[in-house]
Structures are given as structure tokens and as C-alpha cells.
Amino acid sequence: MVRVLICDDQTVVREGLAAILGTDPAIEVVGLAGDGQEARRMVSETQPDVVLMDLKMPVMNGIQATYHLRREHPNLPVLVLTTYADDEWVLDAVRAGAAGYLLKDTRREELIEAIKGTASGRTYLDPSIAATVLRQAAVGTAPNGQKPSGIEDLTERELGILRLLARGHSNPEIARRLHLAPGTVRNYVSTILQKLGASDRTQAAVIAVQQRLVDESRD
Secondary structure, eight states, X not given: OEEEEEEOSOHHHHHHHHHHHTTSTTEEEEEEESSHHHHHHHHHHHOOSEEEEOSSOSSSOHHHHHHHHHHXXXXXXXXXXXXXXXXXXXXXXXXXXXXXXXXXXXXXXXXXXXXXXHHTTOOEEOHHHHHHHHHHHHHTSXXXXXXXXXXXXXXXXXXXXXXXXXXXXXXXXXXXXXXXXXXXXXXXXXXXXHHHTOSSHHHHHHHHHHTTOOOTTOO
């Protein structure tokens, strides 16, 4: 069962999302918050597995709330669901630590799949905004192709795990692919984040894209 906290300033949207998610027996909506500040308070009360976060809200917007939640609850993924596809919103959400970014016209089945996948450690980007992240990643590549500090310290095994992580695979999926114990993969991921200076899997994935470590033609 995936426990979800929905944060959106529009009552009809909150209730509509709750009704949609309620059609899946594997998802339980544990709370509805009207702004980021309320979401931060409700997380401690409801103990969700995923926070479904809007961005433009009063009191505390979704960017600010995501930033604080990721630091107050490092293991709690925040999945952004918004109408905003502007570069600034997308990149700020990723920098704040969002585990994924979807637009509100996402189909029901895709939204449910994204919530379940996010709870298991996968990263989701709406296809219409994925190019924004990739463009920014390309712009952010170090001059003369120089690799950022940390990449050169990764072993071949760690590079392989980083590539799979950047494609959105969860730790259990990586473990199955590489015939490793899940705990071993978890330790590798922690080491990778430390070497890269990344605070979470999303930042590590962006670094992998920056360095062209991910071949999109392969699964």
C-alpha cells in the first residue's frame, strides 16, 4: 500500500485527485493539504510514502515546501504535479529535490504508475519537460568537457549503477539486473551520492546526463 499526501491549493483539484487515486486498491490517500506549510505539518501526522505536490500556492509554494520536506524527511519523495512547464519552475523543483515532475494533463494510469514508481525509488519526468532538464544539463557541463569533481572517483561498478539509476531504475531493479543483494546496491548508491556531492538520486541522475553517461537508446 502506497500512502499519498496530496498538496494543492484548489479544493476541487485535491478532491478530484483523491477520487482518482482512490480507484486503485494499492494507493491510500492519507491527507489533503492546501499549501506547502500545511503539507509540512501533515507529513509528520500522516506518515505518507509520497507527497504529490502542486507548485504555485499561497503561504508556501511547492518549491519551498519540497526544499524543506527533503531536508526534514530525506527519505520522503516529493512528486510534483502541476500545470507549469516553464523552465524556471521545472529546474527549481529539481534543484529543490523533487523526485519527479508531471503535468496535470497526465493520464490517470500514468499518474498512478508514477506514484507507485516514485515510492519505490524511480524518477519520473513528463516527456514535455524532460527536454528542459536535458538542455540545462548540457549547459551545465564543465568547460572543455572536464568532468566535475567526483565522477572520476567512481569505480566501473559505481558508474554502471549510476547509469541504471539515471534511467529511473529502483534499487531492487538494479540489484536484479546486476545480480547483487539489494543492501549492496543501497550501499553503492550512498557511496555514489557522497562522491558526486549529490543530495539525492535526482541530482545524481542529472549529473549522469550532464556527463553523457546515459545512452537513451538502451534500457
